[in-house]
Amino acid sequence: MNSPLPCGCRQAAAPDRYISFKDIDCDGNARRIMDCIAQHIALPERNNAFWEYFMKKREGGSGPRPDDLFLIHSNINQVRELFETWDDQQALEWLLQLEEECC
Template sequence: MSCPCQNPPAAEAGKKETKPERYVSFVGLDCDAKAAELMRHIRRYIDDPAHSNAFWEYFKKKAEGGSGPRPDDLFLVHSNLNQIRELFEDKADPEALALLDRIEQECC
């Protein structure tokens, strides 16, 4: 029996794939680069003491490996989706929210 991810059904063999399928492969999604870009959006706000709080200070410490091994950016984003969404909604940042939605759909 062959793997469906390597051998599409005959009816779909001639169709061109227009959107990467995250459940088959993460190839071409560049999730690490998207997560790094999102972290830049996050840091733009939380590095300013006027916009930080105890949670974001903990987040910064965790991102730097201050409470154990340094996690990668995608793990941090995935683990804190709701808090990140709230931050961008509070700051009315549609560009960052769109990137967060894309990462959530394609990478998490």
């Protein structure tokens, strides 16, 4: 039995992942993560051969152009490591949300 929330607040509905993905902007959330990656690797000390390859792959430079969600999902550990290395807590939160809702 659910107890009422104080002040007439309503509990937000849980995302409908794995069923319809209704109300989950997976593409937009993936673009937001890509923007974070791009901001990090724009700084020379944060860029390396892997990130150059990653961005080239994003543009379709080594085959068909993958969508951002697929590319992030395929390299999620490297993306997480980038954000952890540079202590980007906001990007880590967004990455966890993307992983839980869309991957």
